[in-house]
Amino acid sequence: xxxxxxxxxxxxxxxxxxxxxxxGAAINYFGKDVLIIDGNLTTPNVGLHFGxxxxxxxxxxxxxxxxxxxxxxxxxQSGIKIMPSSLSIKELKKIKSEKLKDFKKDFYKIxxxxxxxxxxxxxxxxxxxxxxxxxxxxxxxxxMPAITDALKVIKMAEQLNKKVKGVIVTKVxxxxxxxxxxxxxxxxxxxxxxMVPDDPKMQEALSMKDAIVHTHPKSKAARAYKEIAxxxxxxxxxxxxxxxxxxxxxxxxx
Numbered sequence: 001x002x003x004x005x006x007x008x009x010x011x012x013x014x015x016x017x018x019x020x021x022x023x024g025a026a027i028n029y030f031g032k033d034v035l036i037i038d039g040n041l042t043t044p045n046v047g048l049h050f051g052x053x054x055x056x057x058x059x060x061x062x063x064x065x066x067x068x069x070x071x072x073x074x075x076x077q078s079g080i081k082i083m084p085s086s087l088s089i090k091e092l093k094k095i096k097s098e099k100l101k102d103f104k105k106d107f108y109k110i111x112x113x114x115x116x117x118x119x120x121x122x123x124x125x126x127x128x129x130x131x132x133x134x135x136x137x138x139x140x141x142x143x144m145p146a147i148t149d150a151l152k153v154i155k156m157a158e159q160l161n162k163k164v165k166g167v168i169v170t171k172v173x174x175x176x177x178x179x180x181x182x183x184x185x186x187x188x189x190x191x192x193x194x195m196v197p198d199d200p201k202m203q204e205a206l207s208m209k210d211a212i213v214h215t216h217p218k219s220k221a222a223r224a225y226k227e228i229a230x231x232x233x234x235x236x237x238x239x240x241x242x243x244x245x246x247x248x249x250x251x252x253x254x
Contacts, residue, residue, distance in 0.1 A: 037107065038083065059083050081110065154190055194231075
């Protein structure tokens, strides 16, 4: 069954795009056909994460009906399909984000799982992505401002009659200053799909212009995303068996 999943957040900087990229990579890791769309038209970053910041045809051309959706799709070496948006400010002025929903049927023709990286917050651009969704995944951090903003997105989703599949909590350090998982779940009244640790290898993966699921497949963060993806698509995955060997850990190879 095809699904269009919008990854969103109440505020920027919580790891929304990183989650969209790595969740897509993790679903693809289990053999599923995945398309990641950069629906964050104002500040697009999906292309940057995969080393293709500018491409000849992108989502902006599709929204302007200058190109068909399949023309704006690029295949990563991993097999993931990507539809980037333009970094151009001039292009942005020509775009109407509310037209995004007009292409939903076209997106279904391209892939089995469609992951859309939304703009953060509740502006018109973010709301356009929310309206497109079959399901929403909210990304937040274990800190009160991020959780409060996540709650606003959940309430808006309820008003739009959109299903919130759950919450992914990123940048988890497990210290005494963080809001604990039970408290997050109680405040948001939404299932927690997973807790992704604050992994220093994430920055390394970004510098390598690829998902951490690809660059450091046995890292803590990569295994966390694979756990979430496995649960979402109903496949078995044992994170403990996927841990790096003691020898690899000594050498720092994960």
